[in-house]
Amino acid sequence: MNKDYYAVIMAGGIGSRFWPVSTSDFPKQFHDMLGTGQTLLQKTFGRLNKIIPSKNILVLTNERYLQLTLKQLPQIAEEQVILEPAMRNTAPCILLSALKIKKQNPNALMLVAPSDHWIEDETAFLEDVQICFDACQRKDYLMTLGIKPTFPNTGYGYIEAEKKESSVIKKVKQFREKPDYETAKQFLAAGNFMWNAGIFLWSVKSISDAFEENNPVMHALFSEGIPAYNTSEEKEFIAENYGKAENVSIDYAIMEKADNVYVKKASFDWNDLGTWGALHDKMDKDSQENAVVRAVPHLKEAHRNMVYTASKKLVVVDGIDDYIIVDKEDVLLIYPKEKEQDIKSLLADVKENFGKKYT
Structure with missing residues (x-):
């Protein structure tokens, strides 16, 4: 396994559309939703662990889910669980993770993935991840995996790729918000639109630079904590400063603004298990x-x-x-x-x- 490969699993959501199984005390990612014998979080960890060392996989979650996370993932240590003291969407926790990893390993490549998605063909998934990691190692790319749409879904955001590019990895023209039905049908007909699955890959340097350029206030806030990251002072810094961060998604904070965003069409089947x-x-x-x-x-x-x-x-x-x-x-x-x-x-x-x- 490559010691420069890292992953961050996003496991802080409540999954309220899966009530009554998913509750604020015990959200869906900690349940065996499909009756497979493994929870969604365990499935996600196992999939990533085939290419990324256990010690390089971080889990981002809410403070109240620490014990649940450690119980379900005995392969990781407590310091690999990053606890959000406040709900601030995806941008702050991704930046915090990137700076922590960068301090530990400036050459790191980092994957960000939700904890509650279902991917059937894990071999195809890992092949796509490898292609993206290789691209991010060579070039200053912010990458995402786009899902080929199978019907005009109005519940997902879409990624519009440049049409003229014939390569496997295409430059992203723009991110599009959840469309109405007629617009979704036009997206499908155009052929260069993909569902946004929220799976991202980049070098820690590229994402850190992207925050510095596109969201300098947040970058400055979390950069102040660099001396404390991965030490006994980290918890105190996060407790005092995390709540000051803007409540904003990584899509809006970075991916929609940066000009070095690229997409690879996923070769695996995918289900976000949202409902x-x-x-x-x-x-x-x-x-x-x-x-x-x-x-x-x-x-x-x-x-x-x-x-x-x-x-x-x-x-x-x-x-x-x-x-x-x-x-x-x-x-x-x-x-x-x-x-x-x-x-x-x-x-x-x-x-x-x-x-x-x-x-």
């Missing part, structure tokens, strides 16, 4: 298009349902189509799949009416 419907799409299904995790199903006149139980429980369903059916210790959810985007607001209603006990 129960996305999980349903990913799962193997029965002849009636029902997807089941852990339950012992007895389904009659039931079609296209997503059935999920916390334990091996007999679930009898008759005459229900297109529903999300989730049985957890203290919550039973029976909810129309077409309204899955409303689960976030449903969660707020539950919290208001019943307190934090169920959320």
Whole structure:
């Protein structure tokens, strides 16, 4: 394994659209959502660990998830977990990680990936990562992996690549926000648009320079901590300064502004597992298009349902189509799949009416 390869796994989100399984105390990345015997975080770590040494993989998460992270990833030490004392989106934590890694190894190449995505073909994923790392080692590139769109999805941001380039790695023309349906159809027809999966690769020097040029205030804030990084003083510096950082995504802070951004079209299949419907799409299904995790199903006149139980429980369903059916210790959810985007607001209603006990 290459000692200059590093990874940062983003594992701080709450995954509220996967309620009631995903809660603020125990978010979806720490669950075995697909019933494979491994949590999403463990799957992500294992995939990266095939090319990146264990000691070079950092996990970014919220302070409250430290013990969960260490329990699920016994391969890492506590100092490899970077704890966010405040929610500030992706730019501050990525810059902090880059400066920590750069202090340890100025020649480092760094991959940033979400903890809760599903990638089936891990060999193809690793081949793409290698191509990107090689490019970032040779040139001052900020790279991302773009997913070939399979339908006009309005839930993802898009990456528009330069059309004239015939190479495997293409210059990014611009990042586009989540489109409406008609615009998404135009993106697909154009042929040079990809879904933004939030997987980034660069050298620590390139990303540090990009922050200095495009977001000098944030760069100055976190550069003050360089003497403290990777020492016993780091925690105090982060506690005092992290909350001062602008609440902004890496896309908006850097990728949309820098002129050295390149994309490689992913050669692997990908699912961001953002909703129960996305999980349903990913799962193997029965002849009636029902997807089941852990339950012992007895389904009659039931079609296209997503059935999920916390334990091996007999679930009898008759005459229900297109529903999300989730049985957890203290919550039973029976909810129309077409309204899955409303689960976030449903969660707020539950919290208001019943307190934090169920959320």
